[in-house]
Amino acid sequence: MTNAQPTPITTPPKGKPKLGGMARKEERSFYLFILPWIIGFLLFDAGAIIASFGISFTNWSALSAPAYVGTLNYSRLIADSVFYKAMGNSLYYGLGSVGLGTIVSFLLALLLNQNVWGMSLFRTIFYLPSVVSGIAVAILWIMILHQDFGLINSFLAWFGIKGPGWLVQPQWAMPSLILMSLWSAGGSMVIYLAGLQSVPTHLYEAAEIDGADTFQKFWTVTVPMMSPVILYNLIVGFIASIQGFVTVYVMTNGGPANATLVYGLYIYRTAFINFQMGYASALAWVLLVVIILITVVQFIVARYWVYYEGDLKS
Amino acid sequence: MGKHEEELARELQRRGMSRRDVLRIGLRMGLGAASMGLLLAACGQTASEPAKDAATDGEAAAEPASESIFDITAGDTGAWPKSAIAEPGDKIEISVGHTWDAVFFERQLQFDKLFMQRHPNITVKAENTPWGEYRQKYTAAAAGNAMPDILYTQFSWAQETIRSGLYIALDDYIAKEKDFNLGDFTKPSLVSYQYDGKLWGIPYDEGPGNLYYNKDLFDAAGEAYPDDSWDLEKLKAVAIKMTKGEGPDKIFGLGELPSPGDSLMAPNYLFPFGAQYLSEPKEDECLINKPEAVTAMEWWEELRAKGAVPSPADLQNVAWPAFQFGKIAMTLQGSWATPPIQAGSKFKWDIAKWPKGPKVHATFSAGSAYMITRDSKNVDAAWLYLNEYISTAGQTYMWASTGRGSPSRLSAWPAYLGSKFAPAGAKNVEEAMSQGIGTHDILDQPTGPRVTQAAGPIWDLVVAGQKSVKDALDEIFAAVDPIIAENRM
Numbered sequence: 036m037t038n039a040q041p042t043p044i045t046t047p048p049k050g051k052p053k054l055g056g057m058a059r060k061e062e063r064s065f066y067l068f069i070l071p072w073i074i075g076f077l078l079f080d081a082g083a084i085i086a087s088f089g090i091s092f093t094n095w096s097a098l099s100a101p102a103y104v105g106t107l108n109y110s111r112l113i114a115d116s117v118f119y120k121a122m123g124n125s126l127y128y129g130l131g132s133v134g135l136g137t138i139v140s141f142l143l144a145l146l147l148n149q150n151v152w153g154m155s156l157f158r159t160i161f162y163l164p165s166v167v168s169g170i171a172v173a174i175l176w177i178m179i180l181h182q183d184f185g186l187i188n189s190f191l192a193w194f195g196i197k198g199p200g201w202l203v204q205p206q207w208a209m210p211s212l213i214l215m216s217l218w219s220a221g222g223s224m225v226i227y228l229a230g231l232q233s234v235p236t237h238l239y240e241a242a243e244i245d246g247a248d249t250f251q252k253f254w255t256v257t258v259p260m261m262s263p264v265i266l267y268n269l270i271v272g273f274i275a276s277i278q279g280f281v282t283v284y285v286m287t288n289g290g291p292a293n294a295t296l297v298y299g300l301y302i303y304r305t306a307f308i309n310f311q312m313g314y315a316s317a318l319a320w321v322l323l324v325v326i327i328l329i330t331v332v333q334f335i336v337a338r339y340w341v342y343y344e345g346d347l348k349s
Numbered sequence: 350m351g352k353h354e355e356e357l358a359r360e361l362q363r364r365g366m367s368r369r370d371v372l373r374i375g376l377r378m379g380l381g382a383a384s385m386g387l388l389l390a391a392c393g394q395t396a397s398e399p400a401k402d403a404a405t406d407g408e409a410a411a412e413p414a415s416e417s418i419f420d421i422t423a424g425d426t427g428a429w430p431k432s433a434i435a436e437p438g439d440k441i442e443i444s445v446g447h448t449w450d451a452v453f454f455e456r457q458l459q460f461d462k463l464f465m466q467r468h469p470n471i472t473v474k475a476e477n478t479p480w481g482e483y484r485q486k487y488t489a490a491a492a493g494n495a496m497p498d499i500l501y502t503q504f505s506w507a508q509e510t511i512r513s514g515l516y517i518a519l520d521d522y523i524a525k526e527k528d529f530n531l532g533d534f535t536k537p538s539l540v541s542y543q544y545d546g547k548l549w550g551i552p553y554d555e556g557p558g559n560l561y562y563n564k565d566l567f568d569a570a571g572e573a574y575p576d577d578s579w580d581l582e583k584l585k586a587v588a589i590k591m592t593k594g595e596g597p598d599k600i601f602g603l604g605e606l607p608s609p610g611d612s613l614m615a616p617n618y619l620f621p622f623g624a625q626y627l628s629e630p631k632e633d634e635c636l637i638n639k640p641e642a643v644t645a646m647e648w649w650e651e652l653r654a655k656g657a658v659p660s661p662a663d664l665q666n667v668a669w670p671a672f673q674f675g676k677i678a679m680t681l682q683g684s685w686a687t688p689p690i691q692a693g694s695k696f697k698w699d700i701a702k703w704p705k706g707p708k709v710h711a712t713f714s715a716g717s718a719y720m721i722t723r724d725s726k727n728v729d730a731a732w733l734y735l736n737e738y739i740s741t742a743g744q745t746y747m748w749a750s751t752g753r754g755s756p757s758r759l760s761a762w763p764a765y766l767g768s769k770f771a772p773a774g775a776k777n778v779e780e781a782m783s784q785g786i787g788t789h790d791i792l793d794q795p796t797g798p799r800v801t802q803a804a805g806p807i808w809d810l811v812v813a814g815q816k817s818v819k820d821a822l823d824e825i826f827a828a829v830d831p832i833i834a835e836n837r838m
Contacts (some may be wrong), residue, residue: 042835094511095389096513097488097492098491098492098509098513098514098515099490099513099514129680147717177665178400181662181665182665183597183662183663184597186476200661201660202662202665203660203661203665203813204813205809205813207737226442245379270687273444288610289806290805290809291661291807291809291810291812291813292806292807292809292813292815293805293809296806304802307484307485307488308798308802309798309799309802310488310509
């Protein structure tokens with residue numbers, strides 16, 4: 036059995052290669068497809084993003100004129116224990132939900148990639164939860180996690196286990212939200228499924244000829260070929276998770292004891308409950324920097340485990 | 350949507366419930382996600398419809414969206430004040446920002462219709478915004494210099510918005526009106542709207558915290574109803590005695606316990622024991638970890654240990670106020686809780702005074718006001734409206750005759766006490782104010798929200814049984830003291 040990763044054989048040409056007719060057409064199509072988003076971004080988001088950077092250097096309640104305070108809002112972060120709590124909670128939630136979600140959605144995709152009767156129905160069923168609105172999902176999970184009448188504790192009770200107050204006990208609240216995040220695993224599952232279906236079958240055939248068993252085919256063919264998809268889901272999932280807000284706001288509103296006070300909720304409270312727009316803007320920009328740093332780290336680490344078919348390595 | 354969901358959606362619409370309320374009620378009823386989504390959608394429509402109608406057409410705003418439970422002429426005494434301010438010569442429009450529930454907004458539209466009949470050159474555009482979105486909406490409007498002419502303001506954010514220059518002082522207008530008697534207003538009602546020696550808003554209500562009790566549960570337990578002889582020891586003993594059962598059928602003696610995460614906590618739970626939360630009225634010293642405060646909070650926590658109050662899990666699935674669902678024998682609520690209790694309860698209930706403590710007899714008193722904004726283009730017309738709206742006749746029409754209660758003018762109380770919509774024990778609400786039991790010594794400085802946000806999560810650990818009262822109060826002191834330092838400047 037040989038590793039599926041090919042040995043690089045050429046050195047990439049320096050400078051940007053000239054595009055052929057087909058490639059130019061494809062490039063035009065790319066820009067046309069992303070144009071609606073760019074227009075929407077410029078019209079509705081860009082101004083606010085730029086303004087928030089300026090606001091982050093002011094003391095502004097939105098009710099009276101802003102006062103320039105220099106970097107005071109940023110230095111204030113250092114002494115703000117709730118900032119660390121919220122950042123820690125968001126990282127905890129991000130790592131937990133993305134880690135667990137990656138495993139579960141990948142395994143689901145593997146199962147749903149089998150050639151059995153009724154597979155379209157199964158795929159629909161597993162994808163369906165991810166299109167239900169966030170509020171409805173929150174409602175459902177409040178019921179599932181209820182201490183006295185919830186599905187989970189009722190199930191545990193069959194085995195004589197008294198389940199905890201999932202959403203009302205500080206130590207269980209965040210694990211509950213992480214567990215709940217699996218509900219939307221269908222979204223990344225579909226991406227994994229598409230990736231699995233694009234793995235060339237000849238690689239499996241070659242592995243079989245080499246005597247590979249099922250696990251070896253999975254580990255040496257499927258995983259390397261799927262690694263770009265896994266990276267994509269990790270990056271997009273982590274960015275989304277660390278900005279999580281709706282379900283936390285509806286289900287726990289950051290409680291109990293700030294155990295689920297995620298960063299997005301802290302920004303919201305600072306801006307729209309305490310009306311400290313300057314400090315909230317500073318918090319938001321720090322979040323952006325943290326997200327960029329984490330994403331850069333993910334890309335750096337990706338060099339060691341992500342395989343791009345046809346990629347030319349020096 | 351099924352027949353039952355449709356019926357429920359109509360009922361929630363009628364009650365003007367928020368999405369959060371719907372969520373809790375739906376959970377309690379065990380509705381599925383699909384049904385819940387439809388209900389939430391229906392509720393979302395109802396919340397915005399009146400505001401949309403009102404915002405698009407001033408004339409349309411005067412027509413109730415549906416039939417009101419109140420007769421349009423009932424409560425109209427005709428004794429409207431004669432203003433010293435001249436009527437506008439040309440047709441003008443004024444806008445008013447409200448945050449009423451759907452039922453009461455219909456009454457608002459009735460008032461506006463009658464006002465426009467009395468003032469044909471003034472068109473009133475009423476904007477109704479759900480409570481949860483109100484402050485954000487009008488903060489954004491303030492930032493864009495686009496506030497309505499008149500704006501509802503609650504005590505908790507009044508000082509902050511006054512000091513930010515959002516409103517105009519009303520003293521000059523009041524001085525011109527011969528029959529405007531500030532002495533007619535209950536003393537606590539004015540506190541939150543005065544600043545720098547001026548009055549920046551006219552309160553429409555100021556209500557005390559009252560002891561609501563479930564008469565059916567008292568009858569079943571063979572207990573006498575609460576009365577003026579009760580003290581807090583009696584309240585505690587009865588609450589423990591009436592607590593019984595398990596699981597969904599459990600009856601709780603008392604609805605809630607004090608939390609430093611609540612800006613209204615001190616008068617009812619600390620003052621009776623000679624303790625305080627923050628020094629009032631400046632709120633520049635934290636007194637929550639003084640020995641008398643620790644003793645008081647430990648005294649209340651004994652009720653939690655006895656299981657006499659609902660746990661956070663018990664309250665997870667119920668809409669405010671939980672009392673309306675019939676499992677709580679007694680609860681402390683402001684008089685503004687009366688409409689949802691009237692609409693939602695299927696049992697007999699009444700109101701008593703909050704019992705006296707070993708040292709002081711006190712309950713919180715809080716309310717709201719209307720202000721003329723700095724963005725008003727028609728200040729004189731706005732005053733004409735406000736002067737009538739908060740007059741004795743206006744308060745009688747809006748808050749007294751409808752049983753909503755706690756008018757800020759003493760002269761409007763008789764109409765409230767005589768209203769067929771008021772609870773039988775309404776006199777206790779009036780007496781709590783007139784006998785000086787109700788106190789406005791609540792957290793109403795601009796630091797208030799940050800104080801409660803800092804204190805609440807620490808207290809959660811006491812509720813979860815993971816921290817002692819003493820340790821929690823020491824921690825709260827350490828967290829709150831730097832926040833209120835700005836009140837010492």
